[in-house]
Structure formats: structure tokens, C-alpha cells
Amino acid sequence: MAVDVLVVGAYPREHAIAWKLKQSPRVGKIYIAPGNGGTDNVGQTVPIGVMEFEKLADFAVEKKIGFTVAGSDDPIVGGIGDVFRARGLKIWSPSKVAAQLEGSKAFAKEVMREAGVPTAEFKVFTEYEKAVSYVRAKGAPIVVKASGLALGKGVMVCQTLEEAESFLNDVMVKKIFKDSGNEVVIEEFLEGPEISIHALSDGKDFLIFPTSQDHKRSGDGNTGKNTGGMGVIAPLPWVTDAQIEDIRQRIVAPTILRMSDRGTPFQGLLYPGLMMTKNGAKVIEFNARFGCPEAEVYMRLMKSDLLDLLEASEGGTILSQKLEWHSGFAATVIVASGGYPDDYKKGLPITGIDEAEKVPGVVVFHAGTKKENGLLVTSGGRVLSVSGVxxxxxxxxxxxxxxxxxxxxDGMYFRRDIGARTLEMR
Ligand SMILES: Nc1ncnc2c1ncn2[C@@H]1O[C@H](COP(=O)(O)OP(=O)(O)O)[C@@H](O)[C@H]1O
Ligand SMILES: [Mg+2]
Known part of the structure; x- marks a missing residue:
């Protein structure tokens, strides 16, 4: 019997997940809450916010949803998985405690220390004065991170001590990220190319995806501010099988094992951001969900049935599944509002998406868009995720x-150099 599914989220990641689920012969109706201006091309958009867990659960009961997929960090870290499971509803989402791997950078560091996972040398602070003395003792460059979720803005790679001290003041004294800045992680600056790893786990075992690479900075040549991500390519031809094996053995496996030994198994998508340093791969952070925009390339490349995979992750049977991929490559480029990641305009009409999707191999996933009187307009900093294979x-x-x-x-902006470094590397 077909399974009706509910996808929770509003990003192009959830649009891509729903797009991929739609291809499954096992999936019946698809609902997306709250979705965005584009998600109605793959399912029914439902106006319930991602943090309205009880309302979402009520909806799942009412519509006899067989499987819910939590896409975004906020509901996952906020414990949507626990709320649904307490009501006997099937959901793909790590538990609230397990999602602390993403929700608290301090917790992630503790688990990494216990599991012997390579990561930047670090110290955790709750007092501003002590944090300042530490950065003075260590010197620049140094990295300062608000421990909690901060929409990709809570991390500052500081080239000078002044920068570090002023960011610490913003986070710990002025509290620009509110409680997310109660705890701060200060860590060693790591050098090397950055890659994304995705491992789908059932709490004990896991399957690893091909490598991918996001482009975090807003400007060409990796200049400008950190953003939520400006474009992704996959797979990375320059990462060797030996490196992937090393990542599996020294990073993913010990983390999954440690979480299970702690009595809080991680069931879901473990996405470590890694720095490929001279001394091997080191973890920059853990995420507890698909990357965005990484999902937009993985969904394009994935051949396996996504519902089968997510159900196996939820059900503890991941090794019964095989991950299969289409040959070739995928790339996605984020089209942003002029000004992003700082201030930008909203409500600007968007045209040409149908034309774009007529280009063979192109699928457009929506981010900050909405429909106003039937007209598609911008509603966020990152507006579209345009993918090609x-x-x-x-x-x-x-x-x-x-x-x-x-x-x-008006004012649309995108990086013109996504994948350029990888193309130069041959
Ligand atoms: N120790 C580090 N050394 C160098 N760059 C870092 C380090 N930690 C983080 N960064 C850079 O900052 C970005 C954001 O940091 P991350 O820990 O992933 O935070 P978040 O994604 O929660 O904003 C990373 O993608 C990386 O480019
Ligand atoms: Mg990150």
C-alpha cells in the first residue's frame, strides 16, 4: 500500500527531498509543511510552521500520514522526533538528545573527545573575561563559535585578535544570538579544503554518500562573509577512496558507536563538515540532517528509493539497503537576493523558472520564495537553488x-565560480 508522507521544512533541501520521494513508487500523497513558493509542484503545501510540533502531529494523525521526514535543523534539534514518537507516529528525525550533536557545538566536542575523533583543538567558555584571556594567549588566526544554532552566522574565523574580541563581545555580552551564545567554543584555525560527508545511520550502522563540497563564502574566490551556502558540487573527484575509508573509520564509525554507547543512538543523517588538513581530515562541526544545498545535489544523483532508505534508518535496518547512484556529477548554484547575507529586499517578482527547467538536466528547487496573488516573489536571502546534472x-x-x-x-546575485577550484585541479 502506498505511504502518504509529510515533509517538514521550507528550504530547497526539503523541496529536493519531496521531489525525490515523489519518484518512489511506494509513496502516495506528499504534504510539505510549511513549504515555500515552489513546493506545490511536488506535493500539497500545508501552512503549519516547522516548530508547531503538536499541530504537525495532529495533521499527521488526521491525514493518516505513514511517514514524516524532518528536514531542517530547528525542528530536529527542538525535538520534533520525540514529540511524534510519543504519539506513536513514525518520523525520520534523530531524537532531541542525539540531535545535540548539531544543536550544541560544546556537546559535539565532548562526544568527539570521548570517541577520539580528530577535530580542532578547542576550549569551551561561559565567561567573557576568560574567553578573552584565552584568545589573547592563543593569538590569531583563531575561530570563535556560538555553541547553539545561529542560522550559519554564529561562527567567526578571526584573522586578528581585535576581531576575535569584538565578536566575543557581540556574542557573550551583547548576546546578538541570544541564548545560543551562552556557551562559546574557541578553537584552533584549520587549513585545507572543506568537504561535506553524509552518513545515513540507523543508530548502529550507516551508509556513506559520495563526497560533496559547499561554498560557504558569499563572494567569488571564497571572499566575503560566511553564508548558509552558495553552491555545491558532488562527487569530488580529488578525494581518494583511502581518504573516504579513513573518514569512515576515524570519524563516522566512532561517533555513531559513541552515541550508541552513551545510550542516545543517532538515527538519522550525520553530516560532518570536514577540513582536509595536512594531517588528515578533521571535523569542523556535526550536523544532524541533510546539508542544504548538499541535499539538492544528492537527490539529483541518488538512484535508490529514498523512502526505503529513510525507513531503514528509522527502523534500525540500514544494512538491508544498498545505496545506488547515477553516474556523473551534480552541481547546484544558489541564487540570492542582492545584499545577502546582510540586508536585502523582499517581494520582488521572479520570472523564468519554467524556461530554466526546460534546459535538459536542470531542476530548480525553491528557497526564499512565496506566491502572492498567484505571482512568485522573493521572500528570503537565498531564493533559488538551481541544480544541473x-x-x-x-x-x-x-x-x-x-x-x-x-x-x-531585481538584484539577483550568485557566485560564478562554484566548482572552479575542483575543475582547475586536473
Ligand atoms: N576551526 C576552523 N578553522 C577554519 N575554518 C573554520 C573552523 N571552524 C569553522 N570554520 C569555517 O566556518 C564555517 C562555519 O563553521 P561551522 O562550525 O560549520 O558553523 P555553522 O555551520 O554552524 O555556522 C565552516 O564551514 C568553515 O568554513
Ligand atoms: Mg557549518
């Missing part, structure tokens, strides 16, 4: 950029 990486990138060339809204 191809036999080669450059073909996938060309497709994505060709797609973007058909799209227009």
Missing part, C-alpha cells in the same frame, strides 16, 4: 548556470 562536472555546472541565465529578479 551531467556526465562531467563541467557539464553539470554549465547546466546549472544555463538554467540561471533564464531566471530573473
Amino acid at each position: 551531467g556526465a562531467t562536472l563541467s557539464e553539470a555546472l554549465d547546466k546549472a548556470y544555463e538554467g540561471i541565465s533564464k531566471i530573473h529578479f
Whole structure:
């Protein structure tokens, strides 16, 4: 019998997850809450917010939803999994305690220390004065992180001591991220290319995805501020099988084992951000869900049935599944509002998405969009995630950029160098 599913989220990640679920012969109706201006092309958009757990659960009961998929960090870290399970509802989401791997950078560091997982040398502080003395003793460059969730803005890679001290003041004294800054992690600056790993776990075992790479900075050549991500490529041809094996053995496996030994098994998607340093891969942070925009390339490349995989992750049978991928590459480029990640305009009409999707290999996932009187307009900093696939990486990138060339809204902005470093590496 077909399973009706509810996808919780509003990002292009959830749009892509719903798009992929729609291809499953086992999936019946698809609902997306709250979705965005584009998600109605894959399912029914439901106006319930991601943090309204009881309302979402009521909806799942009312519609006889067989499986709910939590996509975003906020509801996952907030414990949507526990609320649904307490009501006997099936949901793919790590438990609230397990999601602390993402929700608290201090907790993640503790688990990494216990599991012997390689990560930047660090110290955790709750007092501003002590934090300042520590950065003075260590010197710059140094990295300061608000421990809690901060929409990708809670981390500052500080090139000077002045920068570090002023950010500490913002976070710990002025509390610009509110309680997310009660605890601060100060860590060693790591150098090397950054990659994303995705491991789908059932609490004991896991399956690892091909590697991918986000581009975090707002500007070409990795300049400008950190953002939620400006574009992703996958797989990375320069990461060797030996490196992936090393990541599996020294990072993913011990983390999953440690979480299970603590009595808080991690069932879901473990996504470590890694720095490939001269001394091997080191964890920058853990996320407890698909990356965004990483999901937009993985969903394009995945051949396996996504419902089968997520059910096996939830049900403790992940090793009964096989991960299969289409050959070739995928790339996605984020089209942002001019000004992002700082202030930007909203409500600007968007045109050309249909034209973009006529380009063979192109799919457009929506981020900050909404429909106003039937008209599609911008409603956020990151507006669209335009993805392309191809036999080669450059073909996938060309497709994505060709797609973007058909799209227009006032002040639209995107990086023109997604994947460029990887293309140069051959
Ligand atoms: N120790 C570090 N050394 C160098 N760069 C870092 C370090 N920690 C974080 N960064 C950079 O800052 C970005 C954001 O940090 P991260 O810990 O992933 O926080 P979040 O995603 O929660 O904002 C990373 O993607 C990386 O580019
Ligand atoms: Mg990150």
C-alpha cells in the first residue's frame, strides 16, 4: 500500500527531498509543511510552521500520514522526533538528545573527545573575561563559535585578535544570538579544503554518500562573509577512496558507536563538515540532517528509493539497503537576493523558472520564495537553488548556470565560480 508522507521544512533541501520521494513508487500523497513558493509542484503545501510540533502531529494523525521526514535543523534539534514518537507516529528525525550533536557545538566536542575523533583543538567558555584571556594567549588566526544554532552566522574565523574580541563581545555580552551564545567554543584555525560527508545511520550502522563540497563564502574566490551556502558540487573527484575509508573509520564509525554507547543512538543523517588538513581530515562541526544545498545535489544523483532508505534508518535496518547512484556529477548554484547575507529586499517578482527547467538536466528547487496573488516573489536571502546534472562536472555546472541565465529578479546575485577550484585541479 502506498505511504502518504509529510515533509517538514521550507528550504530547497526539503523541496529536493519531496521531489525525490515523489519518484518512489511506494509513496502516495506528499504534504510539505510549511513549504515555500515552489513546493506545490511536488506535493500539497500545508501552512503549519516547522516548530508547531503538536499541530504537525495532529495533521499527521488526521491525514493518516505513514511517514514524516524532518528536514531542517530547528525542528530536529527542538525535538520534533520525540514529540511524534510519543504519539506513536513514525518520523525520520534523530531524537532531541542525539540531535545535540548539531544543536550544541560544546556537546559535539565532548562526544568527539570521548570517541577520539580528530577535530580542532578547542576550549569551551561561559565567561567573557576568560574567553578573552584565552584568545589573547592563543593569538590569531583563531575561530570563535556560538555553541547553539545561529542560522550559519554564529561562527567567526578571526584573522586578528581585535576581531576575535569584538565578536566575543557581540556574542557573550551583547548576546546578538541570544541564548545560543551562552556557551562559546574557541578553537584552533584549520587549513585545507572543506568537504561535506553524509552518513545515513540507523543508530548502529550507516551508509556513506559520495563526497560533496559547499561554498560557504558569499563572494567569488571564497571572499566575503560566511553564508548558509552558495553552491555545491558532488562527487569530488580529488578525494581518494583511502581518504573516504579513513573518514569512515576515524570519524563516522566512532561517533555513531559513541552515541550508541552513551545510550542516545543517532538515527538519522550525520553530516560532518570536514577540513582536509595536512594531517588528515578533521571535523569542523556535526550536523544532524541533510546539508542544504548538499541535499539538492544528492537527490539529483541518488538512484535508490529514498523512502526505503529513510525507513531503514528509522527502523534500525540500514544494512538491508544498498545505496545506488547515477553516474556523473551534480552541481547546484544558489541564487540570492542582492545584499545577502546582510540586508536585502523582499517581494520582488521572479520570472523564468519554467524556461530554466526546460534546459535538459536542470531542476530548480525553491528557497526564499512565496506566491502572492498567484505571482512568485522573493521572500528570503537565498531564493533559488538551481541544480544541473551531467556526465562531467563541467557539464553539470554549465547546466546549472544555463538554467540561471533564464531566471530573473531585481538584484539577483550568485557566485560564478562554484566548482572552479575542483575543475582547475586536473
Ligand atoms: N576551526 C576552523 N578553522 C577554519 N575554518 C573554520 C573552523 N571552524 C569553522 N570554520 C569555517 O566556518 C564555517 C562555519 O563553521 P561551522 O562550525 O560549520 O558553523 P555553522 O555551520 O554552524 O555556522 C565552516 O564551514 C568553515 O568554513
Ligand atoms: Mg557549518
